Amino acid sequence: MNRIDKKVRALRARRKKAFIAYITAGDPSLLMTGRIAMALEDAGVDILELGIPFSDPIADGPTIQEASGRALKGGVTLHKIFNMVKGLRKKSEMPIVFMTYYNPILRYGLSEFFKKCRDAGVDGVIVPDLPCEEASEVKRYARPNGIDTIFLAAPTSPSGRIRQIALSSRGFIYYVSLTGVTGARRDLAADIAPKIRFIKSITDKPVMVGFGVSNAKQAARVAGLADGVIVGSAIVKIIGAKKNILPAVSRFAGSIARAVHGG
Amino acid sequence: MVPDKRGYYNGFGGKFVPETVMAALSELEKAYADARASASFKKQLNYYLKEYAGRPTGLYFAERLTDKLRGARIYLKREDLLHTGAHKINNTIGQALLAVRMGKKKVIAETGAGQHGVATATVAALFGLKCEIFMGDEDIKRQAINVFKMRILGAKVTAVHSGSKTLKDAMNEAMRNWVTNVRDTYYVIGSVAGPHPYPMIVRDFQTVIGRETRRQAMEKIGSLPDCIVACVGGGSNAMGIFYSFLKDKVKLIGVEAAGLGLGTGHHAATLCRGSVGALHGSMSYILQDRDGQIGIAHSISAGLDYPGVGPEHAYLRDAGRVSYVAVTDKEALDGFRMLAELEGIMPALESSHAIAYAARLAKRLRRTKSIIVCLSGRGDKDIDIVRNVL
Numbered sequence: 324m325n326r327i328d329k330k331v332r333a334l335r336a337r338r339k340k341a342f343i344a345y346i347t348a349g350d351p352s353l354l355m356t357g358r359i360a361m362a363l364e365d366a367g368v369d370i371l372e373l374g375i376p377f378s379d380p381i382a383d384g385p386t387i388q389e390a391s392g393r394a395l396k397g398g399v400t401l402h403k404i405f406n407m408v409k410g411l412r413k414k415s416e417m418p419i420v421f422m423t424y425y426n427p428i429l430r431y432g433l434s435e436f437f438k439k440c441r442d443a444g445v446d447g448v449i450v451p452d453l454p455c456e457e458a459s460e461v462k463r464y465a466r467p468n469g470i471d472t473i474f475l476a477a478p479t480s481p482s483g484r485i486r487q488i489a490l491s492s493r494g495f496i497y498y499v500s501l502t503g504v505t506g507a508r509r510d511l512a513a514d515i516a517p518k519i520r521f522i523k524s525i526t527d528k529p530v531m532v533g534f535g536v537s538n539a540k541q542a543a544r545v546a547g548l549a550d551g552v553i554v555g556s557a558i559v560k561i562i563g564a565k566k567n568i569l570p571a572v573s574r575f576a577g578s579i580a581r582a583v584h585g586g
Numbered sequence: 587m588v589p590d591k592r593g594y595y596n597g598f599g600g601k602f603v604p605e606t607v608m609a610a611l612s613e614l615e616k617a618y619a620d621a622r623a624s625a626s627f628k629k630q631l632n633y634y635l636k637e638y639a640g641r642p643t644g645l646y647f648a649e650r651l652t653d654k655l656r657g658a659r660i661y662l663k664r665e666d667l668l669h670t671g672a673h674k675i676n677n678t679i680g681q682a683l684l685a686v687r688m689g690k691k692k693v694i695a696e697t698g699a700g701q702h703g704v705a706t707a708t709v710a711a712l713f714g715l716k717c718e719i720f721m722g723d724e725d726i727k728r729q730a731i732n733v734f735k736m737r738i739l740g741a742k743v744t745a746v747h748s749g750s751k752t753l754k755d756a757m758n759e760a761m762r763n764w765v766t767n768v769r770d771t772y773y774v775i776g777s778v779a780g781p782h783p784y785p786m787i788v789r790d791f792q793t794v795i796g797r798e799t800r801r802q803a804m805e806k807i808g809s810l811p812d813c814i815v816a817c818v819g820g821g822s823n824a825m826g827i828f829y830s831f832l833k834d835k836v837k838l839i840g841v842e843a844a845g846l847g848l849g850t851g852h853h854a855a856t857l858c859r860g861s862v863g864a865l866h867g868s869m870s871y872i873l874q875d876r877d878g879q880i881g882i883a884h885s886i887s888a889g890l891d892y893p894g895v896g897p898e899h900a901y902l903r904d905a906g907r908v909s910y911v912a913v914t915d916k917e918a919l920d921g922f923r924m925l926a927e928l929e930g931i932m933p934a935l936e937s938s939h940a941i942a943y944a945a946r947l948a949k950r951l952r953r954t955k956s957i958i959v960c961l962s963g964r965g966d967k968d969i970d971i972v973r974n975v976l
Contacts, residue, residue: 378879379866
């Protein structure tokens, strides 16, 4: 059993929901990414989602676009990120999931990439521009290395596709809460409850919900519907503001953790 | 037959897009299949191509250019004479009719040189659709006249400030907008790029160029030409003219932008110098660095300034059916000037690349040979750039 499954099982046993935090690797530096990751774990984050910066992030709104730009300017590469994760693994058993566009890992070589994921201690991979029907190669290399392939389901996905996505996903299913790109939003989508109910009716795999979730109130609401909540842009924004990053991230993540975990 | 059912051209193509738009791509595939089988759709399309856009365009023998070069006879397929000044209108009329058929009320598009933006804004006005065009800030500066035209036509022009602020980034932003508004918005992609079924749809709407050329060649040359030369950015005019000749003994040559020179790193020669990767929804050749980050293209011509290329071109390159070469900014400007001075035709800087290469090629061939150049657009939009450098 890998770290994601273990974590999900442990949370389920305690009837708790998962809090997944996204940060862009290398923003503002890889050293800081390591520290922020530890601060997030201490604040109650269950799973860390690490964004691999890409020059052309078509599924991301301005906040994560800018973070990726800053990271790339700082010279971050996959190779360096793997080393950072290795370092983190000496201190933490928190499950780590990569969020990466397809081209960087294609260029790295899929076989080599997934081997390195295993060696460094990465547990899963989310590729936002790789729908499940294009993923046979990725699955072929991910599975033997024990790396979970996590697919996204969207509000526009018809039921047939959702079944396919549920079948292809390992670790969890990532439900995109709204029709749009990543980024903090004031309101949650209106159809979020029935959509999550539908996915849960066809699969036992955990359903984690992200995109647009940006405060404790929204997080609590989503936690009431799904198995977990993913918060990204709201955290990345705090990092981007560059003022007392660690305490500010801890405080915010703590408030989300309390909302997700309850009591 | 390419593409296959999954939108692949022997390993190139596919659908590398966010899940949110996957259903919309299926909807488009279905709507397009229906439209293609519909006699009334075909009739409507032909009507607008003829009465509105000005088809057929001529196949003109460039006699003075030929005499000057003292080699093969050069013929120009005059797409520059179409309404809005370039071949782009062939595709936007088709896609706008498709959008109307699908009940969409709003269209969006990306644009580089502004030709596709103007062509989209034009058909949006014609069919009463709301229109928003995404354009890199850098391109807005160098193609100011086209920006003004789009606004006059009632389109909203949104400046894109991310990345290199050119076509690549405009396409990113259009894609993001589509992801957000996919339920009521039709995305009019301007080249044979993007996720399936776009490369196929755009190719099909552009093949009218090749079909006419074939017929006109038989009339005017008395046979098929020996060579066909077209510029390639994303590659829509090239795909449009090549497609009808793929099975013939005709040499097909795609001309990419060598920018400041292939060795300088400042070029847009994706097929000559790129490598395989996934960008903007399809697997093709792209410009990228060691880490798979997309490279910044450079060309004096905004329409060729793109680090990707349509997947069918990638397929034709690897199959050895089409040769891809590159021409520098400077050579393109020479081509521009030569055509203006000898024929009284100012070609778009994109098309000037094809002219420059055809001139080089013609010199090596006898007068019994013939070359057809796809003159994809006219150069009015480029006057400021040309004035600054000539």
